[in-house]
Amino acid sequence: MQNHHLKEHLYKILVIGDLGVGKTSIIKRYVHQNFSANYRATIGVDFALKVLSLEHETVRLQLWDIAGQERFGNMTRVYYREAVGAFIVFDVTRPSTFEAVKKWKEDLDAKLNLSNGKRVTAVLLANKCDEGRDVLTNNGIRMEQFCQENGFVGCFETSAKENINIDEAAQCLVKHIIANEKDLLQSEVSDTISPQQETGRGGTCSMCFTS
Ligand code: GTP
Ligand code: MG
Numbered sequence: 001m002q003n004h005h006l007k008e009h010l011y012k013i014l015v016i017g018d019l020g021v022g023k024t025s026i027i028k029r030y031v032h033q034n035f036s037a038n039y040r041a042t043i044g045v046d047f048a049l050k051v052l053s054l055e056h057e058t059v060r061l062q063l064w065d066i067a068g069q070e071r072f073g074n075m076t077r078v079y080y081r082e083a084v085g086a087f088i089v090f091d092v093t094r095p096s097t098f099e100a101v102k103k104w105k106e107d108l109d110a111k112l113n114l115s116n117g118k119r120v121t122a123v124l125l126a127n128k129c130d131e132g133r134d135v136l137t138n139n140g141i142r143m144e145q146f147c148q149e150n151g152f153v154g155c156f157e158t159s160a161k162e163n164i165n166i167d168e169a170a171q172c173l174v175k176h177i178i179a180n181e182k183d184l185l186q187s188e189v190s191d192t193i194s195p196q197q198e199t200g201r202g203g204t205c206s207m208c209f210t211s
Pocket of ligand 2 (some may be wrong): 023025065066
């Protein structure tokens, strides 16, 4: 075993947000590299595993794909237990799903207490950016402010359909989780801007904050 010295991590990651925003599609794209235009609502919760081989560690992401309809149920407390990270997803074409982001974040912070007293590491995903930007993501500064006010460590415009920014968003989340664990937020997390921002395609809501 040559890699016996590599660190191994298993992280439970939640994927939450309103009905039909694309949570299952994002996971499918990230883990299985495919996409389907057919909508089948998730019932309860589904699971997927993504393995990342980083330079000094192997990271296993156990992704919990929680049905949008669970916001109105009582199960989220059970599903959230022991999670260390979360993607909160909205649909850029439907303003109501953005309004729900705060509710999801509050639900998360209220029900999930980390042992170190911190809030769970959360990244905001503005999904379906292939369908246009609509009202919400036109103003990058406002999104940045929204993220900082609501305790998100990053925000990405994503498309499960066209495979935009999903890897970048996951990298941002993992970096912050690892940095949190090590309790150092220095050089490793200092490349704050996702390369996608420069292409003019990902645009105004693609950033990973340093802390
Ligand atoms: P629930 O399980 O009900 O909570 O929904 P969900 O958030 O898992 O949504 P799902 O991934 O099932 O996607 C809902 C619909 O949106 C499907 O028809 C997808 O094909 C479509 N969709 C998902 N992501 C994208 C995207 O990035 N772009 C476009 N154009 N459509 C997408
Ligand atoms: Mg689903």
